[in-house]
Amino acid sequence: MHLQNAEDIIIAKDVDKIYPNGCHALKKVSASIKKGEVVVIIGPSGSGKSTFLRTLNQLETISSGSIVIDQVDMYGKNTNINKLREHVGMVFQSFNLFPHKSALHNVMMAPLKVSKRAKSEVEEHAKALMKKVGLAERMNNYPSQLSGGQQQRVAIARALCMKPKIMLFDEPTSALDPEMVGEVLDVMKSLAKEGMTMVVVTHEMGFAREVADRVLFMEDGELLVEDTPDKFFHNPTHPRLQRFLSQVL
Amino acid sequence: MRSENRALWQSVYLVIVVAFCAVVYASSKHINYNWNWQRVVPYLINTEPQSVRAPFDGTAKVSTDDKTLTLVPDAGGEPVVVKKFSAISVNDGDLIFEGDQVATISNWRIGPITEGMITTLEISLASLVFAVIIGLFIGLGRISRNLAIRQLCITYIEIIRGTPLLVQIFIFYFFIGTVLSLDRFTAGVASLAVFTAAYVAEIVRSGIQSIPPGQMEAARSLGMTYVQAMVNVILPQAFKRTLPPMAGQFINLIKDSSLVSVISITDLTKAGREVVSATFAPFEVWFTVALLYLVMTGALSWMIQRLEKKLAASD
Numbered sequence: 001m002h003l004q005n006a007e008d009i010i011i012a013k014d015v016d017k018i019y020p021n022g023c024h025a026l027k028k029v030s031a032s033i034k035k036g037e038v039v040v041i042i043g044p045s046g047s048g049k050s051t052f053l054r055t056l057n058q059l060e061t062i063s064s065g066s067i068v069i070d071q072v073d074m075y076g077k078n079t080n081i082n083k084l085r086e087h088v089g090m091v092f093q094s095f096n097l098f099p100h101k102s103a104l105h106n107v108m109m110a111p112l113k114v115s116k117r118a119k120s121e122v123e124e125h126a127k128a129l130m131k132k133v134g135l136a137e138r139m140n141n142y143p144s145q146l147s148g149g150q151q152q153r154v155a156i157a158r159a160l161c162m163k164p165k166i167m168l169f170d171e172p173t174s175a176l177d178p179e180m181v182g183e184v185l186d187v188m189k190s191l192a193k194e195g196m197t198m199v200v201v202t203h204e205m206g207f208a209r210e211v212a213d214r215v216l217f218m219e220d221g222e223l224l225v226e227d228t229p230d231k232f233f234h235n236p237t238h239p240r241l242q243r244f245l246s247q248v249l
Numbered sequence: 250m251r252s253e254n255r256a257l258w259q260s261v262y263l264v265i266v267v268a269f270c271a272v273v274y275a276s277s278k279h280i281n282y283n284w285n286w287q288r289v290v291p292y293l294i295n296t297e298p299q300s301v302r303a304p305f306d307g308t309a310k311v312s313t314d315d316k317t318l319t320l321v322p323d324a325g326g327e328p329v330v331v332k333k334f335s336a337i338s339v340n341d342g343d344l345i346f347e348g349d350q351v352a353t354i355s356n357w358r359i360g361p362i363t364e365g366m367i368t369t370l371e372i373s374l375a376s377l378v379f380a381v382i383i384g385l386f387i388g389l390g391r392i393s394r395n396l397a398i399r400q401l402c403i404t405y406i407e408i409i410r411g412t413p414l415l416v417q418i419f420i421f422y423f424f425i426g427t428v429l430s431l432d433r434f435t436a437g438v439a440s441l442a443v444f445t446a447a448y449v450a451e452i453v454r455s456g457i458q459s460i461p462p463g464q465m466e467a468a469r470s471l472g473m474t475y476v477q478a479m480v481n482v483i484l485p486q487a488f489k490r491t492l493p494p495m496a497g498q499f500i501n502l503i504k505d506s507s508l509v510s511v512i513s514i515t516d517l518t519k520a521g522r523e524v525v526s527a528t529f530a531p532f533e534v535w536f537t538v539a540l541l542y543l544v545m546t547g548a549l550s551w552m553i554q555r556l557e558k559k560l561a562a563s564d
């Protein structure tokens with residue numbers, strides 16, 4: 001495959017996460033993700049998918065193990081987590097757009113405040129991204145004036161404007177009305193085609209089959225299966241994956 | 250509501266208000282009170298002409314067109330031309346003695362009640378600014394992850410909210426004021442600011458906590474530091490939500506400022522008390538004072554409402 005010789009951009013080793021309330025959400029999860037790879041994570045609700053994704057940009061800290069992002073140890077002594085996050089974009093289930101700013105300014109805020117890039121350059125970049133996600137006409141709308149699908153596309157543009165090396169998606173279409181799922185998935189597909197490294201938690205099996213290079217299956221905080229979409233969906237060997245697929249497909 | 254109903258209840262409201270005023274008026278008649286609003290006016294704005302007095306014994310010379318007044322001293326020396334006046338009170342050739350009124354200047358001066366109101370405004374404004382600054386930091390400290398900071402802020406809030414403002418003003422004036430040699434005004438402003446800040450802090454805290462956690466997560470995931478996320482994302486949204494309770498708190502501040510009269514600051518309330526003893530018109534004075542407080546609080550809540558409307562653009 002085209003990725004065989006690519007280097008690992010995410011290396012998670014023996015990651016354990018125990019929440020302060022005692023919930024053991026991740027149990028010795030290890031996974032490596034290559035540059036340009038699209039990895040889809042599926043699993044039942046409460047299996048630790050979001051927790052794992054959120055450890056990859058340290059929205060959740062880990063209890064033990066290690067995570068290396070682009071050769072930087074996330075928990076290293078000299079690691080600036082804010083710097084690291086600049087290159088790891090995240091898209092949330094609930095969009096989390098900033099409601100007090102117009103769509104365009106949502107996209108422009110972080111590059112201006114965090115990366116301190118020139119305003120004219122950022123504005124041009126942001127407008128190009130808004131066009132790319134098909135919202136050139138809605139740049140000056142506030143989030144409350146946009147549909148769910150439009151908001152999620154703005155959220156993707158917002159993350160892209162930081163020029164990330166990795167994009168994390170946590171159930172990006174789960175909060176959407178069915179007729180809006182397609183427009184968001186289309187944006188994600190084109191992003192995958194351009195070679196973006198993506199880690200996607202989703203229930204959209206069609207997306208996983210079509211776009212993913214690899215599919216991971218999590219249950220009860222454990223990473224049980226890692227496989228190509230073809231084997232994953234058509235020749236599942238793990239009994240718990242078989243049971244899960246028989247429930248959802 | 251249907252329109253005829255509206256008109257009906259509008260008139261019921263007016264009737265009740267008029268009836269209430271009539272009751273107030275009737276009860277004052279009952280105790281033989283003579284309303285004399287006229288007496289309050291000079292204490293608001295003093296339009297009484299001021300005297301221009303002769304600086305020495307001498308003779309007055311008034312030009313035929315009544316435009317210039319010259320005073321010639323008896324003891325010799327340069328004559329003095331009175332420059333500013335609006336009416337001459339002497340005739341040409343009159344003998345004048347030192348201290349005599351030779352002319353008057355009509356001059357609008359603010360009366361003691363207005364001066365008191367200005368003092369109240371100054372105190373309220375100064376303490377409001379400090380209360381917001383202190384309150385913001387205490388409110389942020391209240392939700393800090395650092396236990397020491399959090400507990401310090403909680404202690405501050407509990408102590409301030411658990412003791413009467415009047416007592417705090419005395420402590421500020423007699424204890425802290427003496428230790429740091431603060432003047433009355435500073436002590437008054439400090440106590441009001443510290444008091445109001447405790448309430449502002451709680452408003453700030455609940456405002457911040459009312460913002461969904463996803464906002465902070467989104468901001469942090471874009472690489473913003475905690476402070477950048479607060480400044481650019483959380484606080485602007487919280488600010489909008491805290492405006493209504495803030496308005497209430499600021500109105501309380503204006504009213505609470507009347508308590509500083511106990512440390513002899515001549516604010517609106519103290520001015521009212523002084524004017525009452527000078528005029529013996531307590532009802533008129535206190536009604537006037539109440540009205541002036543109402544004007545200040547009303548203006549403030551009007552301004553905040555306008556700001557709210559302006560910020561509602563993104564809703």
Ligand SMILES: Nc1ncnc2c1ncn2[C@@H]1O[C@H](COP(=O)(O)OP(=O)(O)O)[C@@H](O)[C@H]1O
Binds near residue numbers: 019025045
């Ligand atoms: N902030 C939290 N505090 C405590 N427990 C949590 C928290 N977030 C998630 N959990 C628990 O961790 C487990 C995994 O949750 P999550 O990662 O959200 O699963 P998924 O995204 O696969 O549905 C669940 O049992 C959930 O209850």
Ligand SMILES: [Mg+2]
Binds near residue numbers: 050
């Ligand atoms: Mg989840």
